[in-house]
Amino acid sequence: MTPSVNLYAWAVPAWSSESPVDHTWVTSYDNQVHPYSTIADVVVAGQSFWYCWGSFHPQGGTPINPTGALGQQSGNLKLAQCLVQPNADSNTTPAARGKIYTYGVDGVCHQLANQVLYATANGSVPPLTVSKARGYPLSSFIYGTYGLQQTAWAAKVASCSGAQLVARLARPGGLTVVAGGEGIAVDEFERRATEVLATEPAKLASLLRLRGEVQRFAAQPWPGTGQPSAEALNARNQHLIDEAAKLLGPEHFRKLFGAEPGAKVTLVDPRTAATAGEFPPPKPR
Template sequence: MSTLYAWVVPAYSSGSPVDHTWVTTYDSRQQPYRDIAEVKQAGEDNWYCWGSFHPTGGTPGNPDGYIGSQTGDRGIAECLVLPNADSNTNAAARGTIFTYGIDGVCHQLANQVLYATKANGSPPMTVKAARGYAISTFLYGTYGLQHAAWQSKLQACAGVQPMTRLPSSTEERVEHLPDDFENHARQVLSEKPELLDKLLALRAEVNTFAAQKVPGFFPPDAALLNARNQHLLDQAAVLLGPDEFRNVFGIEAGERIDIVDPTVLGQPIE
């Protein structure tokens, strides 16, 4: 058993309203390792989560970038997502977020690592305190859009330890997988059940659409993915109206927010 820590920095630019998230087995507030070599030498883990190595975290209003920690099964976490490896160059470090910006982004991959904190009777920790999380989970869900692959991954990693805290059957896994966006929306729109139902129906359509492969010979670039995502968010703004949209998503209706980091795809920032 180990403690897993979740961290944030602004995504791809200091002024970004969205956070990049990653996970470690150590508290970087107490031990800020300078590079991944030091992490490995100390016998610790750092899950890049489709980002680069960060010695410490930090965002406006959160100087150390710490957003939570919880005891977890390190063996399962390492099975679900390979630690101490770059997601861009090592497929095992991607979990089931196989294609960044299509299957999910860093939030979903960090959540896959943190699934190892699931205990009997209590849900796993997620990075729901990260900025932009409501937007990310509206588009990609809690664990990404590769649902069948994620279920298979959970089943495979359940055999890492003889005694595991992962659910024992496929049905139980499906039933108990957290849906952070739905939980958040239900809380915000608790007094407007009809509007909630319409938003969740739209969200189901959004996930289905986002999971479709973009036609063409080459993977779509960040600009195209962000334009698509913006269009999907704009549909939610039309449905909810400006006040409820702000309450649910934390941004103004019509405000442009790029959830897909172009630097992860090796592209310049516009």
């Protein structure tokens, strides 16, 4: 019998209390009820904690969300554990990175948390995501829901669950992943943009075209060897977000992204990027 448990998504401010972006992670337990103080305590209790490119946090909490709770949903525990290894630091354990091989290049904590939470999909019920985290609309604009390693992610889901996912070009050019045939589309950004720009189809088409260009650009291998710096990644991301602001105008940008046009955005944590190893070596995407 497939073990079903509630999976919980959490947030804390990313890399400073003033940050407008949240770090996210996932647990198999409610940390408001069981605030385990160490990862060793989690393991002894037979529970799972997914680091998601962060450190261990007994509990969550942000300036606008006292508990840091982003949602909970019943899921397949074995599937979640297969997709991303729990109770292991993403910096030192490749299997704990899911298909976010290179932090800041393939995605950030939001996309890795979503990979764990994919295990909460059930038939017509879409999987839980960390969409309530601050900064999520910005990260999903660039990295999508599950990161830029689309083909590798689809293959991982197939190997862990038997479900077939297909990496395809979203309308009219962004990358997305869909369950085979008539399955659930999982590109949240496109869905939200369609809602916000419902009365402006030409602007929506232009935004999605830009987003397709953004994702193709972001997925290109970096020149040279080694991982690009957080400064370089954040500068690139800032440029792409500023281009969206120019296209949308202030009102639509605020509504879609939850941020002010021109605001400095730091999606990639410099500390995490500085310590993140890369596995496997980068390959053409």
